[in-house]
Amino acid sequence: MPEQTKLLASALAPGSNSLTGKSLSVTGLRKSYSGTTVVDGVDMEIAAGEFVTFLGSSGSGKTTTLMMLAGFTEPDSGSIAVDGRDITKLNPGKRDFGFVFQQYLLFPHMTVSENVAFPLQLRGVAKEEIRRRVGETLEAAGLSKFAGRKPRELSGGQQQRVALCRVLVYRPPIVLMDEPLGALDKKLRDQMQTEIKSIQRELGLTVVYVTHDQEEALVLSDRIAIMKDGRIEQFDTPRGLFERPRTPFVADFLGAANFLTGKVEDGGDGCTRVRLDTGGVLTARAHPCLPGQSVRAAVRPGKLRLVSAEESCCTGTVETAVYVGTLTRITVRLDGAAPGTPPLRIETAGVPPRTGERVCVTADRDDVSVFDVTDGG
Numbered sequence: 001m002p003e004q005t006k007l008l009a010s011a012l013a014p015g016s017n018s019l020t021g022k023s024l025s026v027t028g029l030r031k032s033y034s035g036t037t038v039v040d041g042v043d044m045e046i047a048a049g050e051f052v053t054f055l056g057s058s059g060s061g062k063t064t065t066l067m068m069l070a071g072f073t074e075p076d077s078g079s080i081a082v083d084g085r086d087i088t089k090l091n092p093g094k095r096d097f098g099f100v101f102q103q104y105l106l107f108p109h110m111t112v113s114e115n116v117a118f119p120l121q122l123r124g125v126a127k128e129e130i131r132r133r134v135g136e137t138l139e140a141a142g143l144s145k146f147a148g149r150k151p152r153e154l155s156g157g158q159q160q161r162v163a164l165c166r167v168l169v170y171r172p173p174i175v176l177m178d179e180p181l182g183a184l185d186k187k188l189r190d191q192m193q194t195e196i197k198s199i200q201r202e203l204g205l206t207v208v209y210v211t212h213d214q215e216e217a218l219v220l221s222d223r224i225a226i227m228k229d230g231r232i233e234q235f236d237t238p239r240g241l242f243e244r245p246r247t248p249f250v251a252d253f254l255g256a257a258n259f260l261t262g263k264v265e266d267g268g269d270g271c272t273r274v275r276l277d278t279g280g281v282l283t284a285r286a287h288p289c290l291p292g293q294s295v296r297a298a299v300r301p302g303k304l305r306l307v308s309a310e311e312s313c314c315t316g317t318v319e320t321a322v323y324v325g326t327l328t329r330i331t332v333r334l335d336g337a338a339p340g341t342p343p344l345r346i347e348t349a350g351v352p353p354r355t356g357e358r359v360c361v362t363a364d365r366d367d368v369s370v371f372d373v374t375d376g377g
């Protein structure tokens with residue numbers, strides 16, 4: 001952990017590294033606007049000290065869900081509990097959550113110190129104690145020299161750091177963050193991600209985070225809820241989402257999978273063989289299916305392998321091969337692919353083939369997910 005972050009964490013939780021987060025339990029949360037359902041039955045159990053992210057495209061219901069957790073938006077139905085206590089009807093001020101938004105929402109007429117002191121004043125903390133805690137927090141965040149400045153006299157990154165201090169200074173057990181780094185440039189965003197993650201870990205805070213940036217979600221989260229049309233498609237660890245996507249949407253959303261259509265050759269609970277429409281067989285991880293069932297096999301570009309023709313594989317011709325630093329991105333048109341079918345996208349760190357070269361493509365069975373053709377996504 002960077003020294004500055006360590007200092008900030010210790011200033012916020014003097015003399016204690018104990019777990020301060022609380023668990024959050026969400027059941028059947030729904031919200032409609034003018035007859036359109038925008039959150040459609042969200043259920044989730046978030047453990048104390050867990051970092052959970054809602055990830056999804058614009059309009060998928062991430063912010064609305066977060067706003068219901070915060071108490072700013074009233075759900076049509078469903079319930080929210082903190083450490084087993086129902087808070088669904090509690091107003092936002094009584095929930096004792098911390099909020100960090102993309103817009104820093106600092107009070108423009110107050111100095112940095114006054115901004116950070118504000119939540120402590122609201123909570124009736126004694127003046128001397130406020131002075132001490134604000135001083136320690138700003139010092140630890142490297143903001144002491146800006147204590148007397150107004151927010152407009154700070155850079156975006158400094159303002160976001162003040163916003164973070166203002167929330168963490170009162171040590172809320174649950175912090176809700178909505179695209180808090182969205183306005184920062186890439187370098188600053190990376191740095192702030194490290195800081196947020198370190199403080200969260202050090203203090204054992206429960207964080208619920210909203211972003212549409214996949215990389216950010218993967219870096220920060222213990223678990224990610226992939227949202228689509230107001231529903232959670234899959235709530236899982238980053239590795240679980242990558243390695244065992246439950247729907248074609250998840251397979252495609254994280255890391256853009258290749259989809260190959262075909263028919264199941266075997267059947268039952270442990271079926272594994274898919275005869276592709278283009279010819280050739282892909283062996284997939286075992287899944288329940290019917291013999292002859294039409295399916296789509298999903299494989300990530302980094303998981304397709306170029307092999308010699310002796311192995312069981314699918315033949316095709318290299319269309320493009322572009323070296324992008326640590327690896328080469330290749331597109332391959334499979335023999336027998338129907339007109340209009342997109343070529344396979346493959347990423348390889350090995351010796352790249354040349355354009356026009358004949359190749360044979362396969363994948364390890366654990367890297368092949370199979371979905372019924374009627375599954376959406």
Ligand SMILES: Nc1ncnc2c1ncn2[C@@H]1O[C@H](COP(=O)(O)OP(=O)(O)OP(=O)(O)O)[C@@H](O)[C@H]1O
Nearest residue numbers: 033034038056057058059060061062063064065212
């Ligand atoms: N107050 C409101 N009145 C009417 N419709 C709303 C309201 N708030 C949100 N919506 C609609 O609900 C849907 C979900 O919005 P929400 O902001 O939760 O999505 P999001 O996933 O956070 O998107 P983004 O990443 O763009 O912020 C959208 O179609 C939005 O237009």
